[in-house]
Amino acid sequence: MKTIGIRQAKAGLSQYVAYAQRGRVVIMKHGKPVAILFGVAGYDWEDVLWATDKRLIRSILRSRKHDRTFSDDEAAAMMGLPSRRQTRRPQSAAFRRERNTASR
Numbered sequence: 234m235k236t237i238g239i240r241q242a243k244a245g246l247s248q249y250v251a252y253a254q255r256g257r258v259v260i261m262k263h264g265k266p267v268a269i270l271f272g273v274a275g276y277d278w279e280d281v282l283w284a285t286d287k288r289l290i291r292s293i294l295r296s297r298k299h300d301r302t303f304s305d306d307e308a309a310a311m312m313g314l315p316s317r318r319q320t321r322r323p324q325s326a327a328f329r330r331e332r333n334t335a336s337r
Contacts, residue, residue, distance in 0.1 A: 234256055234257045234258075234259060235249075235252060235256065235258045235259070236258075236259045236261060237249065237258060237259070237260060237261065238260075238261055239260055239261065239262045239267065242258075242260045242270075249270055250270065250272075253270045253271050253272040254272030254274050255272070257269055257270065257271045258270040258271070279314070282312070282314070283308070283312075286312050288311055288312060289308055289311060289312055292308070292311055
């Protein structure tokens with residue numbers, strides 16, 4: 234993890250974005266953390282939204298106190314997103330053939 238000032242972040246943003254793909258960068262202002270930069274290269278946009286949604290994180294933390302879990306559809310509804318089932322891409326014919334061959 235790297236800690237930098239906000240002026241450093243402005244001056245070298247592309248450098249810190251590249252660093253964030255390997256580790257987190259905490260941006261400080263007047264000695265206090267104001268933001269965290271972390272890499273999301275290789276993740277789908279939807280996965281990034283799921284992982285960083287404050288409402289979802291709070292709901293998960295509250296539910297853990299009461300031993301309650303949420304399905305993907307319930308979590309999507311909390312965030313105002315379509316169900317994950319509705320947004321999944323169809324599998325290619327080649328992938329289905331490979332999966333069927335492997336399961337035999």
